[in-house]
Amino acid sequence: MVSTTLGLGLTIATLAVFTIAGLSYSRGRVGSVEDLLTARNSTGTGMTTATLIASTMGAWILFSPAEAGAAFGGVTAVFGYAIGSAIPLLLFVPVGKRIRELMPTGHSLTEFVLVRFGPVMYVFVLIVSVFYMFIFLAAEMTGIAGALELIAGVPAWQTATVVGAFVLVYTAYGGLVASIFTDTVQTLVILPLLAVGFAAAVVSLGGTGDLYQTAMATDPTLLDPGFRPGLEFGLYVVFAVLGANMLNQGIWQRVYAADSESTLSRSFSVAALTVIPMVLLAGLFGVAAAGLGLTTPETNSVAFFLVVTEALPDAVAFVVVMLVVLLVMSSADTMLNAISSLITVDLARLIDVDDDRSLRLTGRGLTALVALGAVIIGAQQYSVLQLFLTADLLAAAVFVPLIWGLFSRNLTQGGALAASLAGLVVGIAYFPMLRGLVATIPGLAGVLPEPAFLPAFLGATAVSAAVTAVASAIGGDGFAFESLTTEIRSFDPPGAEATPEDGAAASEVSD
Amino acid sequence: MVGSLLFGGIVWGSIAAVLVAFGYIGWLLVSVRR
Numbered sequence: 021m022v023s024t025t026l027g028l029g030l031t032i033a034t035l036a037v038f039t040i041a042g043l044s045y046s047r048g049r050v051g052s053v054e055d056l057l058t059a060r061n062s063t064g065t066g067m068t069t070a071t072l073i074a075s076t077m078g079a080w081i082l083f084s085p086a087e088a089g090a091a092f093g094g095v096t097a098v099f100g101y102a103i104g105s106a107i108p109l110l111l112f113v114p115v116g117k118r119i120r121e122l123m124p125t126g127h128s129l130t131e132f133v134l135v136r137f138g139p140v141m142y143v144f145v146l147i148v149s150v151f152y153m154f155i156f157l158a159a160e161m162t163g164i165a166g167a168l169e170l171i172a173g174v175p176a177w178q179t180a181t182v183v184g185a186f187v188l189v190y191t192a193y194g195g196l197v198a199s200i201f202t203d204t205v206q207t208l209v210i211l212p213l214l215a216v217g218f219a220a221a222v223v224s225l226g227g228t229g230d231l232y233q234t235a236m237a238t239d240p241t242l243l244d245p246g247f248r249p250g251l252e253f254g255l256y257v258v259f260a261v262l263g264a265n266m267l268n269q270g271i272w273q274r275v276y277a278a279d280s281e282s283t284l285s286r287s288f289s290v291a292a293l294t295v296i297p298m299v300l301l302a303g304l305f306g307v308a309a310a311g312l313g314l315t316t317p318e319t320n321s322v323a324f325f326l327v328v329t330e331a332l333p334d335a336v337a338f339v340v341v342m343l344v345v346l347l348v349m350s351s352a353d354t355m356l357n358a359i360s361s362l363i364t365v366d367l368a369r370l371i372d373v374d375d376d377r378s379l380r381l382t383g384r385g386l387t388a389l390v391a392l393g394a395v396i397i398g399a400q401q402y403s404v405l406q407l408f409l410t411a412d413l414l415a416a417a418v419f420v421p422l423i424w425g426l427f428s429r430n431l432t433q434g435g436a437l438a439a440s441l442a443g444l445v446v447g448i449a450y451f452p453m454l455r456g457l458v459a460t461i462p463g464l465a466g467v468l469p470e471p472a473f474l475p476a477f478l479g480a481t482a483v484s485a486a487v488t489a490v491a492s493a494i495g496g497d498g499f500a501f502e503s504l505t506t507e508i509r510s511f512d513p514p515g516a517e518a519t520p521e522d523g524a525a526a527s528e529v530s531d
Numbered sequence: 532m533v534g535s536l537l538f539g540g541i542v543w544g545s546i547a548a549v550l551v552a553f554g555y556i557g558w559l560l561v562s563v564r565r
Contacts, residue, residue, distance in 0.1 A: 066559030073556075095541075204560070211553035215546045222546075228539035236534075243534060294552040297545035304542060 022337050027172025030338065031179065034345045035186035038202050042353075045201040046194025053379040054510055056195030057361040058127055059277045067204050068278045068287035071354075072109065073294050074203035074210065075270050078156070078351030079163040079344050081302045086324035088257070089306030090315045093250020094242035098303030100254015102296045107258060108265035109292035111423075113285050115266075116275035118426045120284070122501055125510040127365045129272050129422065135507045136425050136499060138433040144440065146366065148418050149267040150359055152411040154390065156268075157355040159408055161398020164348040169401075170325045171337055177399040183348060184395035191353045191391075192384040196273055196361070199353040206350040210343065211294075217339040218301050224332050225308065235311025242307050256477040263415035263481065266423065270351075270358035352394075360387040409473075413451055417443030417480040421488045429498045435491025443484025450476035 022030075050056050063071065088097040123132060130149060134142040164183055165176035190198045225231055232243065241247045265271060278284040302324060309315050309323035314330055328340050364383040420443070421436035448454050452471040459465040469475070 064559070066556055066561075069559065070556050073552075095538075208553065208557060208560075211549050211556070215549040215553070218542075219546050222542060228542045229535050231542075232535040232538045243538065290552070290555065294549070294556075297548035297552075300541065300545045301549070304545075 022172040022334055022341060024173045026338075027168055027341055028174050028178065028182075030341050031168065031174070031345050032182060032186075034342055035183065035349065038206065038346075038349055039186045039190045041205060042190030042194050042198035042202045046190070046198040049197045050193075050195055053364070053383060055197055056380055056383055057357070057364060058273065058510075059196040059200060060125075060510075061276070061279045062197075063200060063274075063277045063283070064279055065283045065286050065290075067200060068274060068283055069290045069294075070207035071200045071203035071277075072271070072274055072287060072291035073298075074207045074350035075199075075274065075354035076105070076109070076265070076268075076291070076351070077210070077295060077298055077347060078160045079167065079347040080156075080159060080351075081299055081347065082167070082305075082324045082340075082344060083163055083321055085299050085303030086306030086309065087321045088253060089242075089303040090310040090323040091306075091317070091320040092253040093247050094239075094244065094307055094310075095304070096245055096247050096250030097253040097257075098300060098307065099245075100250070100257050101261075101303055102299040104254070104258035104261040105295045105299050106292040108262050108271075109288045109295065111262070111266070112271060112275060112288050115423055115426060116272075116278075116284050116288065117281050119272075119275065120281065122426065123504045123508045126504075126508045127273075127276065128269055128362055129267065130269075130362060131365060131508050132426070132504065133422060135504055137431075137436050141433050141436050141440075144437070145267070145418060145422065146362065148411070148414045149269060150362060152264050152267055152415055153269060153355050153359050153362075154394065155407045155411045157352055157359070157390070157394040158397040160348045160352050160355070161394050162401060164344055165398050166322065166401060167325055167344045168341065170322060171329055171341055176401050180395045180398035183345070183352065184391045184398070187349055187352045187356060188388055188391040191356045192387045195383070196277065196357050199357050200274075200277060202353060203350050206346045210346050210350070213339060213343050213346070214298060214301065217336060217343060218305075220336050220339070221305070221327070221332055224336060225312075225327075231308050231311060235307060238311045238313055242310055252474045256474045259416050259477040259481045260409065260412035263417070263419040264412045266419040267415045268358070269362045270354040273358060273361060356387050356391055356394075359390045360384075409453055410451075413447045413476060413480055414444070416477050417441075417447050417484050420481060420485045421491075424488045424492060425499075428492050429501065430495040431488065431492045431499075432496035435488065435494070435496070438491060439484045439487035442487045443480040446483045447476045447480030450479055452476070 085098055085101045088101050119132060130142060130146050133145045161180045165179040168174040168179045169176050222228060235242045275284060278287060305327050306323040309327045314326040315323050319326060328337050360383050363386050364379060367382060368379055418440045421431060421439045425431045425436060448458055450469055450471055455471045459468060
């Protein structure tokens with residue numbers, strides 16, 4: 021176990037270095053609310069790829085895939101998680117290109133929903149999207165607080181407060197520009213750290229041959245590629261992750277930040293290929309933990325850290341502390357900026373905050389509020405798994421009509437709502453976590469099907485897709501996609517150059 | 532034996548893939564700056 025002082029010291033040092041880097045880089049580059057929230061057409065392939073990896077790969081990769089490997093179906097579940105993490109990024113290639121083509125001065129998916137479908141669907145999607153991202157953020161805070169408590173004995177409230185405060189400082193000041201820059205550097209540190217740390221861990225544990233033999237002796241199903249629970253988990257996690265990512269404003273911001281469509285295609289594809297081995301490695305630690313007999317049903321969620329604290333030397337644990345801090349920083353800044361971006365963009369439309377300075381202040385104020393909420397929840401050490409899965413279920417039921425509406429003129433708001441609600445009804449009927457709540461509704465307890473995650477996620481998505489297809493076939497008036505370009509505009513006045521706060525010229529993020 | 536080799540291949544292959552991704556992204560960043 022790493023000492024508390026050393027663990028906290030390393031955490032603060034890492035946070036400080038990247039906060040200073042984010043502040044320095046964004047100084048003079050955030051000239052308008054557009055720079056703060058969109059960084060439109062400013063990042064090349066390298067930066068876009070790096071920021072996508074950093075944003076989507078949070079500390080959760082050290083928890084959930086390992087838990088899946090230890091408790092939900094061994095290597096098969098881990099493979100499902102890895103593939104499931106890559107698919108949404110690949111889907112963003114055609115979908116991202118389409119939204120850039122339809123609304124070149126847009127900012128978010130919710131903006132599209134408002135104009136394409138109407139206010140009811142918009143409010144529905146906004147709530148699901150903000151709920152999912154806030155849960156993501158709170159889960160990251162909870163994750164790092166729990167990890168440092170386990171590895172170095174740092175009290176959870178200290179970790180959550182310190183991480184939240186540092187990330188808030190550079191995100192509120194530098195917005196998306198700071199987030200993308202720090203993401204890039206963080207990815208360049210995370211990838212080798214992950215590879216070297218894992219290689220050292222494998223060697224310390226006696227090599228892959230020993231690990232394999234131990235796991236086979238403990239529980240052969242851990243390594244059985246045909247293990248049914250593992251296959252089922254691998255399948256439903258694809259739908260859970262897909263829907264959630266489609267409603268992740270952090271990824272939509274990066275769709276707009278890419279400097280061209282070819283950058284978008286290449287970056288999302290490379291990021292998709294990169295996250296597969298990252299999730300695989302983290303998940304295999306769960307298999308190793310279960311194989312070594314370190315896990316119990318109560319400790320499956322920290323399987324990765326059990327291996328680190330109980331079977332590895334302090335030097336590797338030291339590397340893991342730094343890795344966790346970087347993983348959390350890189351996704352927490354993305355979520356913070358994404359949530360404040362969504363709310364700020366919508367606020368500009370709903371209330372009379374039309375000058376750039378007020379919008380910028382509002383955006384920064386909201387960022388601080390969201391950070392405070394996430395820190396408070398993170399310090400409580402709640403189990404966020406239930407909330408995470410609930411947010412995933414909502415997203416799985418909602419995302420199909422949204423994507424369909426990008427390509428079809430005939431889907432109406434009524435059709436999209438009907439599809440989402442139908443998907444939700446089916447999903448909730450099967451969803452184990454909401455079973456107790458739903459069963460309290462008079463008359464329902466006796467007719468509910470056997471609860472299981474696979475039919476819940478698969479059913480939510482499939483039914484939503486089927487109703488979407490029927491509603492689209494029945495058809496509406498035929499939406500005029502051309503209206504998106506006139507109704508959704510940049511916050512910058514036409515032809516106006518924004519005036520940077522620090523007097524320097526507003527510029528591109530990089531490359 | 533085959534299973535053990537396969538498991539080793541997945542672990543070390545993943546580690547290698549992460550390093551290749553690191554190299555590629557680094558190259559992308561450096562090559563555009565030139």
